[in-house]
Amino acid sequence: MSELLPVLKYPDPFLRRRAAKADPASADVRAMAARMVATMFDQNGLGLAATQVGWDARVAVVSGTGRPGDEIVIINPEVVDAWGSEAREEGCLSFPGVAAVITRRKGVKVRYTTLDGTVREIEDDGMLGRCCLHEIDHLDGVTFLSKMTPADKLANRRALKALEDRAADRASA
Numbered sequence: 310m311s312e313l314l315p316v317l318k319y320p321d322p323f324l325r326r327r328a329a330k331a332d333p334a335s336a337d338v339r340a341m342a343a344r345m346v347a348t349m350f351d352q353n354g355l356g357l358a359a360t361q362v363g364w365d366a367r368v369a370v371v372s373g374t375g376r377p378g379d380e381i382v383i384i385n386p387e388v389v390d391a392w393g394s395e396a397r398e399e400g401c402l403s404f405p406g407v408a409a410v411i412t413r414r415k416g417v418k419v420r421y422t423t424l425d426g427t428v429r430e431i432e433d434d435g436m437l438g439r440c441c442l443h444e445i446d447h448l449d450g451v452t453f454l455s456k457m458t459p460a461d462k463l464a465n466r467r468a469l470k471a472l473e474d475r476a477a478d479r480a481s482a
């Protein structure tokens with residue numbers, strides 16, 4: 310069992326970092342990816358990006374179901390095609406207690422490198438595709454907060470304020 314990683318919470322500035330390209334051949338990437346998979350399942354997430362665990366690398370774990378075994382480690386992912394549009398509720402492990410309806414492309418084709426160094430594609434118009442878009446946003450330093458409607462920001466204001474206050478308390482402690 311891989312050692313779990315602490316997940317950074319909003320408003321940690323690392324969540325706004327655009328991650329650097331990763332080398333799939335590096336032992337570091339393999340070890341960290343295993344820890345990210347363990348952390349994602351431990352927290353019942355459908356996805357986790359390296360920037361959420363303070364790691365500056367274009368690596369994410371995605372899953373369409375949240376069931377162990379269904380996870381895919383995507384290295385240096387890129388959206389190569391996208392179509393349609395759909396609004397659906399999302400959560401994020403970096404925003405506990407926050408949920409919002411986010412409009413994204415419905416279908417997506419994502420090209421990525423596997424841990425074996427093979428280039429593969431995911432084509433999906435369900436949860437897995439949405440999850441890829443959410444995680445690729447993280448790798449670009451973008452969280453779902455910037456895609457929320459003003460109404461959803463308002464509806465989540467207490468939870469967001471609580472996270473900001475917790476960070477401020479920690480900084481002054």
Ligand SMILES: [Zn+2]
Nearest residue numbers: 400401402403
């Ligand atoms: Zn997220």
